[in-house]
Structure formats: structure tokens, C-alpha cells
Amino acid sequence: MLDVAAPYYEPVGHECELFEYAFHQKLPLLLKGPTGCGKTRFVSHMAARLGLPLQTVACHDDLTASDLTGRFLLQGGETVWTDGPLTRAVRNGGLCYLDEVVEARKDVTVVMHPLTDDRRVLPLDRTGELLEAPDDFMLVASYNPGYQHVLKSLKPSTRQRFIALELGFPPPEQELKILIRESGLPREKATALINLANRLRELKGQDLEEGVSTRLLVYCGRLIQAGMPILQSARAALVEPLSDDEDVRDGLMETISATFGG
Ligand SMILES: Nc1ncnc2c1ncn2[C@@H]1O[C@H](COP(=O)(O)OP(=O)(O)OP(=O)(O)O)[C@@H](O)[C@H]1O
Numbered sequence: 001m002l003d004v005a006a007p008y009y010e011p012v013g014h015e016c017e018l019f020e021y022a023f024h025q026k027l028p029l030l031l032k033g034p035t036g037c038g039k040t041r042f043v044s045h046m047a048a049r050l051g052l053p054l055q056t057v058a059c060h061d062d063l064t065a066s067d068l069t070g071r072f073l074l075q076g077g078e079t080v081w082t083d084g085p086l087t088r089a090v091r092n093g094g095l096c097y098l099d100e101v102v103e104a105r106k107d108v109t110v111v112m113h114p115l116t117d118d119r120r121v122l123p124l125d126r127t128g129e130l131l132e133a134p135d136d137f138m139l140v141a142s143y144n145p146g147y148q149h150v151l152k153s154l155k156p157s158t159r160q161r162f163i164a165l166e167l168g169f170p171p172p173e174q175e176l177k178i179l180i181r182e183s184g185l186p187r188e189k190a191t192a193l194i195n196l197a198n199r200l201r202e203l204k205g206q207d208l209e210e211g212v213s214t215r216l217l218v219y220c221g222r223l224i225q226a227g228m229p230i231l232q233s234a235r236a237a238l239v240e241p242l243s244d245d246e247d248v249r250d251g252l253m254e255t256i257s258a259t260f261g262g
Pocket residue numbers: 008009010011012033034035036037038039040041042144170178182214215218
């Protein structure tokens with residue numbers, strides 16, 4: 001059931017097949033990968049492709065279990081139970097996507113434990129319900145292992161409830177397709193930008209926390225395609241967002257000028 005309106009996603013391996021197997025086998029899926037590598041796009045693409053409604057929750061450390069499951073709200077003098085996004089997906093079927101799941105506190109992540117093992121149930125203490133997840137319910141979580149520190153990691157008992165997939169930056173050929181498609185940049189300019197990105201990525205680790213993302217490349221391509229000079233576009237999209245350190249930025253600009261001249 002391929003939905004033609006599915007957001008564009010360029011596969012880099014067999015991740016679409018893996019996602020479909022996971023969905024049909026009712027296994028929760030954990031996506032790992034650096035910022036801007038396509039995790040969110042992948043999930044919206046697969047939701048549309050499988051014809052599933054998508055509930056996305058951006059996790060943070062103030063997120064409570066009730067934010068996920070629901071709460072009683074005052075409505076015209078009455079208290080009415082209102083489902084949270086997780087409960088909605090369990091009740092009606094569909095995909096629940098917990099973005100940056102490591103940001104959620106451990107007492108919050110345990111809410112999904114009975115949902116992510118073979119029980120596939122969600123107990124709602126407040127309403128006394130025990131919801132059984134329908135066949136078309138799937139839980140997907142994602143995080144960036146790069147800036148994870150000791151306090152922000154998933155408990156093994158949470159991690160080991162998911163099958164996991166690492167997404168990295170796409171290989172040059174796929175990234176070129178993505179860049180052309182997302183920015184409208186002609187092939188020749190896009191190729192030069194991809195080569196540059198890979199040169200900049202080699203500098204990662206020395207002074208940079210993360211290499212330039214596919215997202216930033218698309219931004220850069222859009223600026224260039226809109227008519228902004230290449231060096232200015234590169235500074236705004238590929239240098240400033242990556243570092244506040246002047247020496248690091250100068251180093252990046254040097255590589256860029258050496259590639260594009262100027
Ligand atoms: N495989 C891909 N197919 C199509 N577009 C892609 C792909 N990978 C990256 N992109 C492009 O990169 C942009 C950023 O991707 P996305 O927002 O999915 O990243 P992310 O991994 O969710 O990042 P974050 O961890 O910061 O949320 C997308 O809007 C899209 O333009």
C-alpha cells in the first residue's frame with residue numbers, strides 16, 4: 001500500500017524493509033544517528049507508506065508520564081479524561097514516535113515497558129484501564145548517541161525492548177540525490193557541495209562535536225539555488241552552525257575557499 005503522498009525519503013540501505021518487518025512482527029524500533037541524518041524524515045515516510053497515523057513526542061526532561069498517557073482536564077465544570085499521544089496511538093492504532101528518547105527521565109521511559117515487550121499493553125492507573133495495543137500499533141524511538149552522556153542513556157531494560165538501527169549520513173551517491181531533490185540545485189553544483197561536505201566531515205572529532213549534517217547541506221543548497229553567493233551560503237549554513245570557536249571556523253572557511261575559490 002504505497003502512498004504516493006509519502007514524504008520523500010532516499011533509502012541508504014535496507015532500512016525501509018527492516019521497518020516493515022518490525023511493523024509486521026510487532027517489534028518496537030530504536031533509531032540511532034547524528035542530528036540531521038534523516039531519522040524524522042524516515043519515520044514520516046514509513047508512516048505514510050504503511051498508511052499509519054503518526055503521533056510524535058519530542059522528549060525532554062520535564063516530560064511526565066501523564067504527558068504521554070493522558071490526564072483528567074477540567075471541561076465546563078467536569079473533569080474529562082484526555083488521552084495523551086501514546087494512549088491515542090494505542091487506542092486507535094498507528095505509530096507513536098518518541099524523538100530524543102534519552103532526554104526523557106527513566107521513570108517516564110518505564111511507562112512504555114509493558115507496551116514494548118510481548119504483553120503489548122498500556123495500563124492506565126488513573127482510569128483503571130488496561131489497553132491492549134492493536135496489531136497496527138508501533139512504537140519508534142530515536143536518539144543521537146553522539147551527545148549522550150552518562151546521565152543521559154537508556155536503561156538496558158529499556159534498550160533491550162527494541163530492535164535498533166543505526167542511520168548515518170548517506171553515502172555520497174544517495175546524499176547527492178537528496179541534495180538535488182531537496183534544494184533544486186543543479187547536479188554539478190550539488191556534486192561540488194557533497195565533495196566539500198565529505199572533506200569537512202573528515203575534520204570532525206578534532207574540534208567539532210558533529211560533522212556537517214545532510215540537513216545543513218540542504219540549507220546551503222537552498223541558499224545557493226536562491227541566488228546567494230556560494231561562500232556566503234557556506235559560511236551561513238556550513239560554518240556558523242557548527243562552531244563558536246573562531247579558529248575552528250577559520251579552518252572550515254579555509255577548506256571551503258580552497259574548494260570554491262575566493
Ligand atoms: N535519506 C534521506 N532522504 C531524504 N531526505 C533526507 C534524507 N536524509 C536527510 N534528509 C534531509 O535532511 C533533513 C533533515 O533530516 P531529519 O530532520 O529527518 O533529521 P533527524 O535525523 O531527524 O535530525 P535530528 O536528530 O536533529 O532531529 C530532511 O529535512 C531532509 O531534507
